Amino acid sequence: MAAPETTPTLDLANCFPGIVTSDTRPGYSGCIVEKSRLLEVATMVRDKLGYDYLSSVTGVDYLPEDKMEVVYHVYKTTGGPGFVFRVRLARQDPIEVPSLVSVYPGADFQEREAWDLFGIKFIGHPDLRRILMWEGFQGHPLRKDWREAYYEEESKPFKSRWPEGKMIQAESRNPFGNNVAYAAGFDVEKLVPDDDAALYKALARVDAKDEGSLRTDHVVINIGPQHPSTHGVFRVAVVLEGETVIGLKPVMGYLHRCHEKIGERNNFLMNMPYTDRLDYLSSMSNNFGYALAVEKLMNVSPPERAEYLRVMMAELTRISNHLMAIGALLNDMGCYFTPMLYALEERELILDVLEGVSGSRMMCNYFRFGGVARDLPEGILEKISDLAFERLPRRMDEIERLLVDNEIIHSRSIGQGVLTAEDAIRYSAAGPLLRGSGIPYDVRRAEPYSIYNSLEFDVAVRPNGDIYDRLMIRFDEIRQSIRIIQQAVKRLPSGPIMAVKPMYQVRVPAGEAYGRVEGPKGELGFYVVSNGKPCPWRYHVRAPSFINLTAFGPMCVGQKVADLVAILGSIDIVLGETDR
Amino acid sequence: MYGKGILKGLSVTLKRFIETYLDEIKWLGKRYKTPEGIAHRASKNARGIFTVQYPEEKIPVPEEFRFIPFLVYDEGSDGRKTLRCTSCGICTKVCPPQCIWIFRATDPATGRPAREPAEFTVDVDICMNCGLCAEYCPFDAIKMDHNYELAAYKRAIFNKEQLAKPASYYEGIRPINAAREKVARAAKEGRK
Numbered sequence: 001m002a003a004p005e006t007t008p009t010l011d012l013a014n015c016f017p018g019i020v021t022s023d024t025r026p027g028y029s030g031c032i033v034e035k036s037r038l039l040e041v042a043t044m045v046r047d048k049l050g051y052d053y054l055s056s057v058t059g060v061d062y063l064p065e066d067k068m069e070v071v072y073h074v075y076k077t078t079g080g081p082g083f084v085f086r087v088r089l090a091r092q093d094p095i096e097v098p099s100l101v102s103v104y105p106g107a108d109f110q111e112r113e114a115w116d117l118f119g120i121k122f123i124g125h126p127d128l129r130r131i132l133m134w135e136g137f138q139g140h141p142l143r144k145d146w147r148e149a150y151y152e153e154e155s156k157p158f159k160s161r162w163p164e165g166k167m168i169q170a171e172s173r174n175p176f177g178n179n180v181a182y183a184a185g186f187d188v189e190k191l192v193p194d195d196d197a198a199l200y201k202a203l204a205r206v207d208a209k210d211e212g213s214l215r216t217d218h219v220v221i222n223i224g225p226q227h228p229s230t231h232g233v234f235r236v237a238v239v240l241e242g243e244t245v246i247g248l249k250p251v252m253g254y255l256h257r258c259h260e261k262i263g264e265r266n267n268f269l270m271n272m273p274y275t276d277r278l279d280y281l282s283s284m285s286n287n288f289g290y291a292l293a294v295e296k297l298m299n300v301s302p303p304e305r306a307e308y309l310r311v312m313m314a315e316l317t318r319i320s321n322h323l324m325a326i327g328a329l330l331n332d333m334g335c336y337f338t339p340m341l342y343a344l345e346e347r348e349l350i351l352d353v354l355e356g357v358s359g360s361r362m363m364c365n366y367f368r369f370g371g372v373a374r375d376l377p378e379g380i381l382e383k384i385s386d387l388a389f390e391r392l393p394r395r396m397d398e399i400e401r402l403l404v405d406n407e408i409i410h411s412r413s414i415g416q417g418v419l420t421a422e423d424a425i426r427y428s429a430a431g432p433l434l435r436g437s438g439i440p441y442d443v444r445r446a447e448p449y450s451i452y453n454s455l456e457f458d459v460a461v462r463p464n465g466d467i468y469d470r471l472m473i474r475f476d477e478i479r480q481s482i483r484i485i486q487q488a489v490k491r492l493p494s495g496p497i498m499a500v501k502p503m504y505q506v507r508v509p510a511g512e513a514y515g516r517v518e519g520p521k522g523e524l525g526f527y528v529v530s531n532g533k534p535c536p537w538r539y540h541v542r543a544p545s546f547i548n549l550t551a552f553g554p555m556c557v558g559q560k561v562a563d564l565v566a567i568l569g570s571i572d573i574v575l576g577e578t579d580r
Numbered sequence: 581m582y583g584k585g586i587l588k589g590l591s592v593t594l595k596r597f598i599e600t601y602l603d604e605i606k607w608l609g610k611r612y613k614t615p616e617g618i619a620h621r622a623s624k625n626a627r628g629i630f631t632v633q634y635p636e637e638k639i640p641v642p643e644e645f646r647f648i649p650f651l652v653y654d655e656g657s658d659g660r661k662t663l664r665c666t667s668c669g670i671c672t673k674v675c676p677p678q679c680i681w682i683f684r685a686t687d688p689a690t691g692r693p694a695r696e697p698a699e700f701t702v703d704v705d706i707c708m709n710c711g712l713c714a715e716y717c718p719f720d721a722i723k724m725d726h727n728y729e730l731a732a733y734k735r736a737i738f739n740k741e742q743l744a745k746p747a748s749y750y751e752g753i754r755p756i757n758a759a760r761e762k763v764a765r766a767a768k769e770g771r772k
Contacts, residue, residue, distance in 0.1 A: 158678050162669035163693065165681030167701040167737065270676035273710035338593060345630050352622055352642075359646040359724065365710045373715065377644060377756070386624040402592040405585030504674040504716040 011049070016041060023086070027297075027511020027530075030084030035097050038087055042103045045074060045083065053077045053441075054104035054428050055516070056525050056542040057111055059118035063144040066091045070120060071527065072100070073514055073542075077425055077439055079446035084514070089120070099125035106428025109550050117142040117260070127202045132253035132579060135198070138186065141258050148261060155265055155535045196237070203239045203247040218246065221561070225254050229332050229565040232575030236552075236564065243560045248553045252546075255579035263539035268294055268506050268530075271539065273365040275526075278541060279577040280362055281324055284310075284317040284354065285519040287367035292449055293515025293526035294369050297508050305495045306371040307451045312384060312488045313357065313366060314517070315481040319392065320350040321520035322474040322481075325432075325572040329471055330403065332569030333412045339403060346395050349387060356380045369506050371498035381489065388485040396478055404472065413467035417555045417567035420465055427551035430544045431522025433571060436473045437465035443518040457484050467563075470570040477520075505534050512538075521545050521572055541580055545573040596627070603628035613637055643754050646711040646724030648704055649680075651743045652750050663744060664721035666695040671713035671722050679706035680713060702743060704736035720761045726753045 012020040012031060019034045020041060033041045045051050051074035060069040068089045075082040089095050099122035100107045111122040112131040119140035122128055130137065139146050150170045152158050160168070200220055224235035233254035239247040259278065263271050275290045276283035288310060295301065302310070324347060327340030351361040357380055358364035358373065366373050403409060419429065424437035434441055440461040444452040460476035462469035510532040516525035522544030529538035548571050556564050604611060611617040611629075618637055621630055632639055649671075653661045667684040685698035714724045725745075730736060751758040 156678055157673040157675070161672040161675075161678055161680060162682045163667065163684035165672065165683050165699070165701065167681045167703065169703070169735075169737075266676060269674065269712070273676050273708055273712070345626075348630070349622070349624070349626075356642040356644060359642075359644040359711055360709065363709065365712075374644070377642065383624075391624040398592055402589045406589050407582060407585050410585070502716070504670060504712070 012041065012044070015044065020085075023084075027509060029512075030086065033085050033087055035087045035089065038098050039100070039103065041085065042072070042100050045085065046103055049083070050076050050078070051083050052425055054100070054106045055082065055523060056514070056527060056540070057100070057107050057114060058527055058538075058540045058542075059114040059120050059142070060529055060538045061091070061118060061142065061144045063091070068095050068118065068120060070097055070114065071512075073525070073527070074104075075446070077441050077446075079441070081447055082514070093119065094121050095119060096121045096123050098123050099128075101125055104428065105426045106547065106550055108427075109547060113546075116140070117258075119143065127249075129198055129202065130253075132256040134253070141261055142264075148258065153265075155533075156267060156270060199237055199249060199251065203237060203249055223564070225251075230568065231328065231573055232578075234573070234575055234578065236568070238556075238561065238564065240561055243562070245556045245559050245561055245564060248556050248564070250549050250552055252549070252575070253579050255575045257580070259541065259580040260539055264536055266536075267534040268369070268508055268536060269504060271536070272367065273363065275541075276363040276365055277576055278543065278580065279321075279519065279521060279524075279545065279574045281574055282317040282321040282520045283362060283364045284313040284358075284366060285321075285517060285524060287364065288314050288450075289515055289517040289519065289524045290526045290528075291367040291369060291515075292517060293513045293528045294506070294508060296513035296515055297511055297528060297530050298369055298506065299509075300370040300499050302371045302499050303496045304451075304493050305375075306497045306499070308488050308492045309357075309372050309376065309497065310367065311450055311452070311455070312485055312492075313354065313364070315484045315488075316350050316353060316384070316387075318481045318520040319478050320347040320354075321572075322432075322478050323347045323350075325520075325569075326399070326403075326471065326474050329467075329566070329569040329572070330409075332565045333409065335403075335409070339399065342395075342399050342402065346392060349383075349391065353380060353383050353387065356383070368498065368502060370500040371496070375497050381492070384485065385489045388482050388489060392478075392482050396475065396482070400475055404475070409471075410468065412563075412566060413471060413570075415464075415466050415468075416563050417467045417559060417570060418465050419551055419555050423551065423554060424465065427554065428547050429522070429551045430548060431519065432470055432473045432477065433522060433548050433551065435459065435461045436470040438463040443516055443523055447516070449515075449517060455484050455487050457481075467566055467570040474572075508532070508536075516542070519544055521574070521577070522548055541577075543577045543580060545571075545575075545577040546580070549573065549578065600628035615640070641726050641728075643756055645726055646714070647709055647728045648707055648725050648730065648738075649702060649713050649722050649743070650725045650745045651700060651740065652721055652723055652747050653744050654747050661744070661746075663696060663700075663740075664719050664747075665697050665700065666719055666721070667693075667697040667700075668718070670716055670718065674712045674716045676710055676712065677706045677708050679703040679708075697740060700740040700743060702738045704730070704738055720765065723750055723754070 019037045020031050022031045053075045055075050056073040058071055068091045069086050071086045073082055073084055087097050089097060097120060099111055111125055114120050115122060115128055116130040116133050117140055219240045222235060222237050224230040225233045235251040237249045237251060238245055275286040278286050323343035327343035330339040354364055355361045356377055358366040419437045421438045424434045424439055440459045442459040445459050457480045460473050460480055462473045508530040510530055512529045514525055514527045516523055524544055525542030527540040528536050531537045555567050651663055651665055653663045655661055667682055669682060672680045672682055679702055681701040682697050683699040685694040685696045687694040711724045713722050
């Protein structure tokens with residue numbers, strides 16, 4: 001065994017005496033950094049300690065202590081456990097903290113989100129605008145003293161439901177418009193939205209220049225929010241010169257429902273079905289991440305059979321998600337619906353399995369803290385092994401034969417939308433986007449959870465970082481997932497499926513936990529803070545679809561506008577997760 | 581040769597096109613509107629036309645399928661219907677979107693709370709079909725239904741009468757679960 005490494009906390013505390021202190025609160029880890037020298041500390045964490053990958057940035061509102069906290073989770077792309085550092089700020093506006101975009105460009109959208117939802121101002125951020133809420137929105141919804149429309153109580157279950165539950169429809173109690181907090185003197189009838197001036201101003205521009213006798217100018221076009229190729233209500237504002245993209249800003253939040261606020265009103269178990277609705281194409285993976293985070297806090301681990309069931313379900317989900325991704329990407333490239341429907345056939349059979357196990361095709365709600373909801377019903381294991389051993393390998397060969405040698409696909413995708421390895425890390429790209437750029441980083445191997453350590457599979461990686469590699473990596477990952485399912489089917493042990501007695505209100509000790517899994521779209525993290533009460537104090541989702549979009553702009557610059565749709569398709573976003 | 585990849589891909593679609601007809605011939609008219617035909621189209625050997633002609637054909641739902649809760653009642657030999665619900669309120673406490681409302685009945689003689697609901701309402705429009713109420717009900721009183729054809733012009737708010745369904749219905753849609761629960765209930769009774 002190697003000698004125990006000195007923890008980074010000690011190192012840092014020595015380098016920055018008085019600035020970096022380790023976090024001694026029970027249930028917490030990492031260290032607290034004074035905001036005055038945050039940038040230096042972060043640079044050192046990245047360059048000297050090697051934590052080059054910023055996984056998550058989020059705020060926490062500690063209202064009783066009158067503190068606001070910004071929490072950073074960083075990891076090494078070579079693998080291993082991560083490191084947490086945080087800044088504690090007084091809770092008086094303006095709450096200001098230096099922006100880390102210059103150190104970790106992947107913090108861009110996440111800091112905007114923290115500004116939007118917590119009102120934490122990131123000084124030095126290049127484009128600090130709201131990202132999920134609408135422009136002109138008053139207040140910051142994730143602050144603990146902010147109340148939503150139809151507010152009823154601080155936490156569920158609501159007292160009006162039992163024992164004297166007289167049905168009242170929320171909207172009849174609060175007719176629309178009467179329960180929204182507006183600033184003094186604000187009249188919604190007279191609202192003139194400050195249109196998109198700020199957005200357009202933020203777009204990269206080149207000065208109008210004279211080329212010979214021709215004066216050229218740029219054009220701003222909006223793709224979406226109602227556009228078939230954006231996979232949902234997603235908008236992209238693009239600056240073009242001719243047909244070439246010179247700047248681009250994604251605009252999102254059209255599907256925002258403040259998932260995290262709902263999550264903080266819910267108790268721990270109630271959040272499980274809500275996680276299904278994040279990335280609705282891969283609900284089992286979402287369950288997995290959330291269950292891991294809460295299990296870390298509760299300090300329980302599921303029995304072996306449950307672990308196998310979890311892994312089987314998560315990998316089936318990955319296959320069905322990647323099939324959708326391949327089909328949708330081909331649609332975006334103009335190969336209309338033949339590949340999509342070929343992929344949907346196989347996905348349909350996978351959904352049959354998920355439905356048989358969990359009761360629902362897409363909203364599975366299958367995981368529980370300490371196990372899974374129910375054992376495999378009769379006949380399902382045979383279905384899974386039929387799929388894994390016979391049908392899927394055969395059909396994947398066929399779909400590959402259909403697509404991968406096609407010259408049109410090659411010319412549309414090879415060398416297009418390149419994301420270099422360095423950029424992929426800098427922009428905190430995750431999942432197929434990161435591995436398609438040549439970084440063999442997979443949470444299942446980098447920081448193994450569940451039983452992935454005992455399973456044989458290879459981390460799929462492709463070197464070029466173009467659309468073609470991101471397409472092919474999904475084929476590779478499907479093959480690896482089939483391999484995992486084959487092993488799991490063969491070795492599935494018998495035994496209990498729950499480590500603890502199923503309870504509708506779990507006791508979760510105070511503390512924080514960051515549970516992350518390799519979701520089909522990338523690293524999916526759940527940051528949960530508990531204060532010992534039935535509801536989480538803070539519930540944050542590190543959504544891969546959202547953070548992967550940080551790299552979308554840089555990937556598109558210099559490309560033709562027609563390729564933009566294909567590049568977006570190759571990122572594979574789901575708006576339920578992007579907007580949360 | 582340029583275009584070889586495209587031709588290779590086209591051979592796949594051509595193969596599928598031919599397979600469709602081969603499968604039709606193999607099944608000779610039994611492929612549609614028969615339970616075996618529907619099962620074949622959802623099996624590992626499915627090829628050719630994959631779709632199911634809803635509503636003429638319906639895919640059978642698996643036992644665990646869940647859609648909107650209902651209340652189970654037992655029928656006595658005299659035809660009296662007694663809801664299993666004891667109005668304990670666990671389903672209202674576990675319901676994530678808080679769509680269940682229970683008004684607990686009081687015993688008219690003593691004025692104390694009775695072990696039955698006076699009113700039981702489910703706002704079906706808000707229900708997210710998570711099945712937690714059925715999972716955590718200690719009395720097997722609330723279960724998830726299989727009937728998914730509930731489209732309506734008005735908002736659906738179900739009261740106690742609309743929600744109540746006989747235990748025989750429950751045993752019909754979920755035979756394995758119902759049998760297991762019956763054994764567990766009997767064991768619990770035996771312990772008492």
